Amino acid sequence: MADKLKVALAIALVVAGVVGFYLLSEQALVLRVLSVLAGVAAAAAVASQSESGRRFVGFARESVTETKKVVWPSRKETVQTTGMVFAFVVVMAIFLWLTDKSLEWVMYDLILGWK
Structure with a gap:
């Protein structure tokens, strides 16, 4: 249950980062983009504390290791x-x-006789 709450959070x-992007429509674009990036960063930090987040981080690390093995x-x-x-x-x-x-x-000249 706690993992589901972490993922929901x-x-x-x-969503809060995206809403912030639109609420700051009068501000500079840099601040609006930072709002989204902050929301995504906070979400990644919270999600990485859940079981599925830890599995994803482990998978990502293994993927990088396998990519390094490719010739x-x-x-x-x-x-x-x-x-x-x-x-x-x-x-x-x-x-x-x-x-x-x-x-x-074959179709037009021989069979049908069209030229």
């Missing part, structure tokens, strides 16, 4: 792969165009 803090392609590999994809797209476009024109010729 976090949602209320985000990212080099620039050369990226350019080569992009070139291969581009070449394949061109070949497929030509193939589909030839297929379309062949079927058009």
